Every structure is written in structure tokens, then in C-alpha cells.
Amino acid sequence: MRISRLFSFLSPVLMAAMLLSACSSTAATTPPSAQLSEMDALIAAAKAEGSLTTIALPHDWCNYGEAIETFKAKYGLTVNELNPDGGSADEIEAIKANKDNKGPQAPDVIDVGYGFGPQLIEEKLVQPYKVSTWDSIPDDSKDPDGYWYGDYYGIMAFEVNKDAVTNVPQDWADLLKPEYQGQVALAGDPRASAQAQMSVYAAAIYNGGSLDNVQPGLDFFKQLNDAGNFVPVIAKQATVAKGETPVILRWDYSALADKDTLAGNPNIEVVYPQSGTIAGIYIQAISAYAPHPNAAKLWMEFLYSDEGQNIWLKGYCHPIRFNDMQSRNVIPDDLLSKLPSFAGPVAFPTIDQINTAKQVIADQWMAAVGADVK
Amino acid sequence: MLNKQTSDLKEKRDARQARPNFSFLRDWVGVIPFFIFAFLFIVLPSVTLLVHAFQDNDGNLTLRNFLGLLEPSILDAYWVTIRISLTTAIGGGLLGFLMAYSITVGKLPNGVRSAILTFSGVASNFAGVPLAFAFIATLGRTGLVTVLLKNLFGLNLYEQGFSLYSFWGLSLTYLFFQFPLMILVITPALDGLKKEWQEAAQNLGASHSLYLRRVALPILMPSILGGMILLFGNSFGAYATAYSLTGGFINLVTIVIGSQIKGDILYNPGLGYALAVGMVVVMSLMMAVYYLLRRRSERWLRQ
Amino acid sequence: MAAAMKRSSFWSWLWIILGTLYFLLPLISTFDFSLRARKGILSFQAYLNVFKDPSFWATIRFSLIIALFTILVSIILVVPTAYWIRLRLPKLRSLVEFISMLPFVVPAIVLVFGLIRVFSGAPFFLTSTYLGTYALLVAAYVVLALPFVFRSIDTGLAAIDVRSLTEAAQSLGAGWGTILFKIIFPNLRVAILSSTFLTLATVIGEYTIASFLVGIKAFGPYMSLIGQNKTYESSSIAIISFLLTWLLMGMIQLFNRGNANAGSLAGGR
Numbered sequence: 001m002r003i004s005r006l007f008s009f010l011s012p013v014l015m016a017a018m019l020l021s022a023c024s025s026t027a028a029t030t031p032p033s034a035q036l037s038e039m040d041a042l043i044a045a046a047k048a049e050g051s052l053t054t055i056a057l058p059h060d061w062c063n064y065g066e067a068i069e070t071f072k073a074k075y076g077l078t079v080n081e082l083n084p085d086g087g088s089a090d091e092i093e094a095i096k097a098n099k100d101n102k103g104p105q106a107p108d109v110i111d112v113g114y115g116f117g118p119q120l121i122e123e124k125l126v127q128p129y130k131v132s133t134w135d136s137i138p139d140d141s142k143d144p145d146g147y148w149y150g151d152y153y154g155i156m157a158f159e160v161n162k163d164a165v166t167n168v169p170q171d172w173a174d175l176l177k178p179e180y181q182g183q184v185a186l187a188g189d190p191r192a193s194a195q196a197q198m199s200v201y202a203a204a205i206y207n208g209g210s211l212d213n214v215q216p217g218l219d220f221f222k223q224l225n226d227a228g229n230f231v232p233v234i235a236k237q238a239t240v241a242k243g244e245t246p247v248i249l250r251w252d253y254s255a256l257a258d259k260d261t262l263a264g265n266p267n268i269e270v271v272y273p274q275s276g277t278i279a280g281i282y283i284q285a286i287s288a289y290a291p292h293p294n295a296a297k298l299w300m301e302f303l304y305s306d307e308g309q310n311i312w313l314k315g316y317c318h319p320i321r322f323n324d325m326q327s328r329n330v331i332p333d334d335l336l337s338k339l340p341s342f343a344g345p346v347a348f349p350t351i352d353q354i355n356t357a358k359q360v361i362a363d364q365w366m367a368a369v370g371a372d373v374k
Numbered sequence: 375m376l377n378k379q380t381s382d383l384k385e386k387r388d389a390r391q392a393r394p395n396f397s398f399l400r401d402w403v404g405v406i407p408f409f410i411f412a413f414l415f416i417v418l419p420s421v422t423l424l425v426h427a428f429q430d431n432d433g434n435l436t437l438r439n440f441l442g443l444l445e446p447s448i449l450d451a452y453w454v455t456i457r458i459s460l461t462t463a464i465g466g467g468l469l470g471f472l473m474a475y476s477i478t479v480g481k482l483p484n485g486v487r488s489a490i491l492t493f494s495g496v497a498s499n500f501a502g503v504p505l506a507f508a509f510i511a512t513l514g515r516t517g518l519v520t521v522l523l524k525n526l527f528g529l530n531l532y533e534q535g536f537s538l539y540s541f542w543g544l545s546l547t548y549l550f551f552q553f554p555l556m557i558l559v560i561t562p563a564l565d566g567l568k569k570e571w572q573e574a575a576q577n578l579g580a581s582h583s584l585y586l587r588r589v590a591l592p593i594l595m596p597s598i599l600g601g602m603i604l605l606f607g608n609s610f611g612a613y614a615t616a617y618s619l620t621g622g623f624i625n626l627v628t629i630v631i632g633s634q635i636k637g638d639i640l641y642n643p644g645l646g647y648a649l650a651v652g653m654v655v656v657m658s659l660m661m662a663v664y665y666l667l668r669r670r671s672e673r674w675l676r677q
Numbered sequence: 678m679a680a681a682m683k684r685s686s687f688w689s690w691l692w693i694i695l696g697t698l699y700f701l702l703p704l705i706s707t708f709d710f711s712l713r714a715r716k717g718i719l720s721f722q723a724y725l726n727v728f729k730d731p732s733f734w735a736t737i738r739f740s741l742i743i744a745l746f747t748i749l750v751s752i753i754l755v756v757p758t759a760y761w762i763r764l765r766l767p768k769l770r771s772l773v774e775f776i777s778m779l780p781f782v783v784p785a786i787v788l789v790f791g792l793i794r795v796f797s798g799a800p801f802f803l804t805s806t807y808l809g810t811y812a813l814l815v816a817a818y819v820v821l822a823l824p825f826v827f828r829s830i831d832t833g834l835a836a837i838d839v840r841s842l843t844e845a846a847q848s849l850g851a852g853w854g855t856i857l858f859k860i861i862f863p864n865l866r867v868a869i870l871s872s873t874f875l876t877l878a879t880v881i882g883e884y885t886i887a888s889f890l891v892g893i894k895a896f897g898p899y900m901s902l903i904g905q906n907k908t909y910e911s912s913s914i915a916i917i918s919f920l921l922t923w924l925l926m927g928m929i930q931l932f933n934r935g936n937a938n939a940g941s942l943a944g945g946r
Contacts, residue, residue, distance in 0.1 A: 053892075060906035083888040084902045089636050090786075093643070094889060097790035101797030103804030105890055119641070164516075182515050182532065189621050191640060192633040231515075232539045234621035238507055238908040242710060243516045261906060265716035358639045366447060366625060404761030405769065408754055412776050415816045416823075419791025420783050473696045480689030490693065492926040495874025496919055497700055498825075499882055503904055504915035508703035511710050511912075518706040550703065553696070558871040559828050565867055566836020597832045604828045607781035614884070631784055653782040661775060 039132070042301065043075060045294035051078040052295040055094055055107040056086035060257045062152055063315025070311065071302050077295055080104040087192065088112035095125050095287045107287055108296040113194040114281040115354040117148045126285035129297055131304040136324035140350075141281060148285040151303065152253075152317035155346055156202045156277045159255035163266040164243035171274040172206055172220070175247065181228050185235040185245035187254075191362045194280065199249035200361050201354075202278035205347050214357045218368040225369050232369070241266055251280065252340065253316035276345035281320075306330045313339065427647035439648035448649070451625040452656065455610060458541065458626070462548040463605040469549070470556020470605075471598060477557075478564040479572075479590075491561065494554030501551050502614030509547045509619065513538045539620055547619055548609055555608060556601045563597035595671035603664040607657060627653060704919065711912035723913035732899055733914075737921070740887075740896035743811065744880035747818040748873050751826045754819065756869070759830045760861055763839050777827035780820050785885035792817055793889070810890060817886045818879065825875040833868025870933055874926050881922055 046052075052071075059065030068079050082105065083090055091110040098106035112120075120126045121143065128146035141150030158175075160168050165183065169175055175184050188196035204210075204217025224230040235245040237258045243266075250258075252270060259268040284303070286296045302308045309319035313335050325331050349357070430436045442448065477487040500508075512519050515532055523529045537543055567590055575585040613628040627649055633639065634646035714722040727733050762770050780788075796803040796813055803809035842864070846856045862869070887895035893902055900918065904911035 058905050059902060080892050082892040084893060084898055085905065087636050089641050093635065093790060097793045098797065101793060101804050103797060103810060105793055105804055189633065192636065194639065197639055232621055232623035234618060237906060238911060239510060241908045242511060244510055244514045262908065362640050369623060401765045404757050405766065408758040411754055415820050416776065416779055418795045419788050422791045422794060423783065423787050469696065472692045476689035476692045482689055482693065486693065488930050492874065492923055492930055493700065495926045496878055496922045498875060499878030500919060508707045511706035512703045518709060519702060558875060559832055561871065562829065562833035562868040563836050597835055600828055600832060604824060607778050607824060611781035635786060650782065650784055650787060657778060657782045661778060665771065
């Protein structure tokens with residue numbers, strides 16, 4: 001226990017030291033004591049700014065509620081939370097609209113879908129920052145210049161209201177069975193929600209398509225709709241609990257959070273489709289026009305510290321530094337045991353694959369499913 | 375009455391030319407605050423809308439967004455939105471009028487009137503996610519009424535082809551806030567129907583329905599039309615309820631706009647703004663129709 | 678005549694009962710669902726959880742204050758304008774009506790970002806202070822409520838003979854202030870009441886504008902936060918906000934009836 005605490009204390013320090021020494025801008029390696037004072041300087045600067053403005057962070061999404069409260073308590077900053085229900089485009093629009101605004105409407109930090117990374121850089125919406133634990137973030141999940149960085153990922157699963165169905169579906173093909181008439185739904189509109197879009201993408205990969213061919217996913221949902229199994233409503237925890245949409249496609253962290261919140265009323269089961277599923281990464285960035293840049297950097301340091309990453313893990317998300325933390329044994333055992341494991345295939349699409357797929361899905365969705373809902 | 379008013383207007387017009395401009399300014403004083411407010415808080419923010427409608431994602435001037443409006447799926451979206459707005463405007467207008475009539479002319483007790491008016495106030499804005507869920511809980515597959523009908527009368531709504539997640543289901547849901555709105559808006563007009571007119575009509579031997587058809591309705595028609603255009607606009611611009619209930623599976627313009635300027639997938643704000651400009655055009659057309667109808671109905675009123 | 682009265686009474690009651698049923702069923706379903714927070718039994722647990730949350734009280738208090746200011750500004754802005762249009766400037770009526778309908782077609786998200794862009798920088802700097810931000814919020818809500826308020830007031834004015842009233846008052850020596858406040862306003866009592874109800878309901882539940890201007894300090898965003906992840910509480914909050922708003926309107930209605938000494942000078946029952 002004490003050794004691991006020593007590790008968790010020293011490792012960001014060592015990482016930072018290695019990082020600084022790797023940077024060509026500094027001539028010599030800065031000693032660890034300077035690292036600590038850099039962190040102190042950041043904390044002091046953040047406290048001088050006094051507050052942080054976040055956007056589109058629901059409290060039960062990856063346990064952000066606890067992250068925000070812990071951050072507030074630890075550093076004494078206030079947090080303005082904007083637009084809890086927002087999507088990635090809302091966040092980008094908010095940055096653009098608030099370019100000249102230093103008030104509490106301008107978001108300091110954003111959390112958007114993986115496919116938005118290149119756009120953030122192209123439109124000069126974000127500023128680069130490399131947290132002290134930068135090196136332990138996998139290379140394919142971050143921008144090399146530090147403009148954006150992956151924060152967590154989740155895996156697509158079925159969230160099932162056990163009390164409302166006779167048999168719990170185990171795989172994609174099960175969803176097409178007649179016993180699920182009028183029972184299967186998506187948790188969003190594939191033309192507007194990353195979660196719904198990834199559901200279609202996942203269906204594509206394991207029903208005759210691939211990471212580069214999403215048409216079978218659209219065909220799958222067309223089949224589902226023709227069979228009468230598909231319910232054209234946006235499913236949420238409430239509609240699952242009511243039994244109106246007892247089987248939905250959802251990120252596993254949201255499904256597991258639902259299971260905890262409902263606490264058996266009704267019984268929820270989270271199932272990974274046996275043939276395979278897909279992972280969805282989200283990324284973080286600091287706004288180029290942030291009114292509180294130091295508070296924003298401190299927030300990032302907090303989220304990417306072991307403490308912050310474990311808070312996300314508590315929310316059933318896979319924090320991006322998971323492999324590194326596991327190798328250093330800094331994950332509490334009780335958290336590890338609560339995280340469900342899945343041995344089947346999990347697809348990790350690249351940014352280009354995501355952006356191509358989403359265009360196809362957005363264009364073809366209404367033709368596949370919407371046509372007869374008139 | 376008619377002659378006096380036209381001669382009055384002529385007098386005023388001539389007088390205005392004769393007198394210095396002070397009274398002209400005084401005429402406008404009453405409305406200047408409104409126009410200043412409208413300019414600052416409606417027009418200025420909407421300029422963004424107009425300007426960005428002509429830009430693409432990189433900021434260059436383009437007409438491509440407006441060309442995008444001619445795509446069949448988008449034209450279809452406009453048509454479906456207009457249809458649902460007309461349906462709920464007329465349906466809600468009629469029902470709302472009948473209920474308002476009952477509590478005013480219908481001489482129901484004052485307590486009922488108060489209750490209905492205050493209730494209408496709340497219901498007219500009970501929209502979005504809570505309303506969608508309320509209707510799911512009532513008429514969804516596992517809804518209270520659906521289950522009740524199945525158990526008590528053996529009537530399975532969904533097997534008969536009904537679905538809440540359809541055009542008619544959405545219309546039914548919209549009506550929940552449409553007809554309270556009509557009630558609130560038309561009640562002052564109904565209150566303005568003088569008792570004396572009804573009595574005079576009766577003394578002249580007119581039946582109640584004749585009075586309604588020839589006296590009350592013509593007087594009320596401008597206000598009824600005003601209420602209906604309001605309902606149309608209210609439905610036309612509605613977003614949250616439709617999105618929550620139909621999840622974007624019904625092609626409505628507001629939902630298409632939403633998917634372009636909000637959401638995680640598409641991101642073409644130029645197209646979204648062009649769509650909104652299209653909505654302004656449609657709204658203007660509807661208002662033109664409304665003006666024509668109202669002018670005809672006001673012709674003999676000469677207010 | 679008695680038969681005719683009885684007949685109209687029957688129809689009146691019929692429409693009211695049908696309408697009431699249509700109103701009540703969705704609410705009953707929501708209420709029923711909100712009672713099921715504890716498995717297998719009916720309980721008010723979801724309501725207790727909401728009432729115990731300090732954010733609930735803080736956000737509702739905030740939104741109510743904003744609503745109050747919105748109502749005041751709306752009425753003071755619209756009544757003289759609608760009156761003047763009817764009396765002096767009938768040609769402007771189409772323009773004003775068109776403007777009053779614009780809020781329907783400008784999406785709320787466009788409006789809020791437009792307001793931020795225009796008023797956060799020079800020369801207004803409204804968003805640099807909390808008071809400025811709240812003022813911007815009130816302005817945005819006045820815009821949102823404008824179609825309803827204008828239509829109610831306009832309908833109310835149509836029902837009274839504005840011209841005769843004004844001329845009579847003028848010939849008695851009344852100035853414009855007296856005419857507006859002592860004659861027009863009292864005669865528009867029902868229309869103003871309708872406007873108040875509509876504005877109150879609009880402001881309390883509004884989400885988009887509040888979420889980008891003040892975040893989760895307002896009731897709309899708070900409801901959305903709860904609604905995403907707490908099933909039974911989201912239903913109970915819907916019922917609570919419904920009942921609370923209804924209660925407030927009932928109080929306004931009572932208060933208004935208490936001041937009804939002036940009565941209606943120009944018709945009405």
C-alpha cells in the first residue's frame with residue numbers, strides 16, 4: 001500500500017520530469033522540486049481566477065458529478081455548469097459564440113466525440129496543453145501537439161429491463177426475434193447522437209459489414225423496423241424502467257449507471273452482444289478563448305491524475321490511462337471487480353473511419369427507417 | 375358610424391399635414407420603446423442567422439445552403455411540419471374555442487372558469503421531455519390507457535394500427551399545449567361579447583344557433599383567426615416535444631435544424647441557418663394568408 | 678328560453694368534461710409512475726428526494742424572480758404599443774404582428790448565441806456582471822413570450838372600443854398616463870392575466886437559453902439534469918413544477934379578483 005502510494009506520488013513527477021527533459025525548449029532537466037512548485041504555481045493561478053466553466057457534463061455520465069464536487073472541494077474553485085444536455089456541436093458553437101466574452105457563459109473546457117478532433121484544430125478553437133501524465137496516454141488517443149486528448153471510452157451494450165422481457169437477448173441476431181416486438185430502441189437519433197450512431201456502426205460490423213462498410217448496419221435496423229421490433233422513440237432510463245423500451249443500445253457506462261440508480265426497481269441487466277461490439281472514445285480540450293485558462297489546466301491535471309481517472313472508473317468508464325494505471329497497480333480492487341469484462345471482439349474505429357461512417361449513416365438513416373413513420 | 379370614422383381619418387390625415395410635426399412624433403412615441411427593444415433583442419441576434427445562412431463551414435460566401443433546401447427530404451420536412459402545424463392549429467383552435475366558450479358564454483360557475491384558466495396557463499407550456507413522457511406513460515405500448523383499454527374492453531390499440539410514435543400521435547401530444555393556449559387567448563374576446571347583443575337577437579326572434587352563426591361568430595372571427603395563427607407558429611417552431619417523442623424519426627424542420635447545429639454527428643450550421651430562414655419565409659406566407667382572411671372578416675366590423 | 682339555456686349548459690359541461698379528461702389523463706399517468714420509486718409499493722419517495730435537494734429550491738427561486746421581471750417588462754412594453762397601434766398607427770399593425778411572430782421561427786439556440794455575440798462584447802459588456810447577465814436573460818424571455826403576450830393583449834383590445842374610451846377620457850381632460858393606467862390597463866385585466874400566466878409558464882420551464890446563459894442555476898436546466906438520470910424523480914419534478922405553477926397562477930387569479938373593484942367599463946360579463 002505505501003509503495004503504491006509512493007509510486008502514485010512520484011510517477012506524475014517522474015513523468016513530468018521526463019517530459020520536460022524530452023522537450024527541446026528546456027536545456028537541462030528540471031529537478032522534481034521544481035515540478036512540485038510548478039503545480040503549486042498552477043494551483044495558485046487557478047485560485048486567482050476563481051472559477052471554471054464547463055459544458056455538457058451530465059452528473060451521471062462517467063461519474064462527472066463526483067469529479068466536479070471533488071475538484072471544487074479540493075481547490076476551492078466554483079464551477080459554472082452550462083447546458084447539461086448538450087451535444088458536441090453545442091459545445092463547439094458555444095466556444096465560437098463566446099469568443100469575445102470573458103463572462104461565465106464561455107466554456108473553458110470541452111468533452112466531445114472522437115471524430116471532432118481535427119475540426120477543433122482546423123477551426124483554431126482549442127489551445128494545446130500537455131498534462132503531467134501525458135506520456136501514459138496512448139498515442140492513438142491524443143493529438144501529438146497536445147490540442148486534444150482522449151479522456152475515456154465505453155463499449156456498446158444492451159441495456160435490458162429484465163422484469164419486462166421473458167428472455168434477455170444475448171446477441172445482435174436475438175434482437176430480430178419476434179418475442180421482442182415493439183421493444184427495441186436506440187438512445188438517440190443517429191443523425192444527432194454519437195451514441196445512436198455508434199449503435200448503428202456496431203450493428204454494421206457484426207452483421208455482414210466492417211469498419212469501412214456501414215450499409216449492413218442500416219439494413220439491420222431496416223430489418224428491425226420491418227419486423228415491428230423497433231420503437232421509434234429516444235429511449236432513456238425512464239422509458240426502460242417503464243417497460244416501454246425494455247431493450248436499448250447504450251454505452252455500458254450509462255447502462256451500468258442506470259442499473260445502480262434504479263437499484264432493482266426494475267432489474268436491469270447489461271449484456272455485451274456475443275458476436276462483438278464497438279468502443280467509443282471521447283476527447284477533452286481547453287478552449288482557445290478560455291476566460292480561465294489556469295483553472296482549465298488544473299482541471300485537466302486533476303482529471304488525468306490517478307485520482308481523477310479512478311473517479312471516471314467508478315462511473316464505469318474506461319479511463320484512457322487504464323493500462324498504465326493497471327500496470328502500476330493504482331486501481332482499487334473494489335473498482336476493478338465492479339467493472340464488467342468482455343472477452344469478445346471490440347472494434348476501435350479510427351477518426352477517419354468514424355467520420356466516413358457517420359456521413360453515410362446520417363444520409364441514409366431516414367431512408368432506412370424514417371420513411372414509414374409518417 | 376362608418377362615415378364618421380372615415381371622415382375622422384381624413385380629418386386626421388389632412389390635419390397632420392397642416393400642423394407641425396410634433397403630433398407625428400407623439401404618435402410614434404408610444405411605439406418607439408417596442409421597436410428599440412425589437413431591434414436590439416430580436417433583429418440584431420438574428421442577423422447572425424441571416425449572415426451565416428450565406429456562409430459555408432469555412433466562412434466563404436455561398437448559396438449552397440439555400441440550394442440544399444431543395445433536396446427532397448428537406449422539402450418533405452417542410453411539408454410534414456406545415457401539415458402538423460395546420461392540424462394542431464385548426465384542431466386546437468376549435469377545441470380551445472369550444473372550451474373557452476363553455477366557460478364564458480356557457481355560464482359555468484366561476485370556480486370552473488378560474489380552474490380552467492389557470493390550468494390552461496400551466497398546460498400551455500407543459501411541453502418537451504415531460505410532456506413526451508407523460509404521453510408515453512399514457513398511450514405508449516405500456517401506457518395506462520393502452521393497458522386499461524386492453525384489460526377492460528379487450529381493445530388492443532397497437533394491434534389496431536394506432537401508434538403514439540406517428541404523425542397522429544405527435545399531433546395528439548401537441549394538442550395538449552395547443553388548445554389551452556387557444557383558451558387563454560380567446561377568452562378576452564369572448565368576454566367582450568356583450569350580453570345585450572344576445573338579448574337583442576333573442577328579442578328579434580333569432581334562435582340561439584342563428585345568433586351564434588350570424589352575430590357572435592363574425593364578431594369573434596378575427597380573434598379566432600389570430601389565435602389560430604398563434605397556434606400555427608407555436609407548433610411550427612416546436613422542437614423539444616417532437617424530438618423527445620419521435621426521436622427524429624418524423625421528419626420535421628426543427629429537428630433537421632437541430633441535427634445540423636446541435637448534436638454530435640453532422641455539423642453544417644450554414645445549412646441549419648438556411649433552414650431557419652426558410653422557416654421565416656413559410657411563416658410569412660402563412661401570415662399573409664391570415665391577413666387576407668382577417669381583413670375579410672373585419673370588413674363589416676370596421677374597428 | 679329555459680330549454681335553450683339548459684341545452685347550452687349541457688354542451689358547455691360536455692366540452693369541459695372532455696377537455697378536462699384529456700388534460701388529466703397524461704398527468705395521472707405521470708403521477709402514477711412517480712409513485713413507484715420504491716419497488717412494488719406506492720410511495721412519495723421520489724417527491725421527498727426532490728424536496729430534500731437544496732438545488733431544487735434555489736433554482737426555482739431563481740427562475741421565479743426572473744419570471745417576475747419578465748412579466749413586468751413584457752406588459753409595460755406591449756400594452757402601450759398595442760394600444761397605440763390600434764389607435765393611431767393601424768398601418769404599422771402588420772409589421773408589429775410580424776415581429777411578434779419572429780420568436781417562433783428563430784430557434785432558441787440561435788437567439789441565445791446571437792444575444793451573447795452582440796451583448797457580451799463592446800459596447801454593452803452585459804455578461805461581465807451577474808446583473809447584466811440576468812438582465813440579458815430577462816430580455817431573452819421577453820422575446821420568447823412576445824408572441825403570446827402580444828396576441829393576448831391584442832385580442833383584449835379588440836374586445837373593447839378603444840377609440841370611444843380614449844375620446845371620452847380625453848374630453849374629460851385625462852392625460853395619456855391616466856388613460857393608459859386608469860382606463861386601458863383595468864379593462865385589459867383578463868388579457869393581462871392570460872399574458873402573465875403564459876409568461877410565467879414559459880420562463881419556469883425554459884431550457885435552452887437558461888442553459889447557455891446561467892447554466893444549472895435556473896430551473897429548466899436543473900430539471901434536465903435530474904431528468905437524465907433519475908427516472909422517478911424526473912416524473913415527480915414534472916408533477917411538482919406543474920402543481921407549483923398552477924398554485925402560483927391561482928394566487929395571482931385570487932389577488933386579481935380582489936382588485937376587481939373597477940370592474941369592466943367596456944362590456945364583458
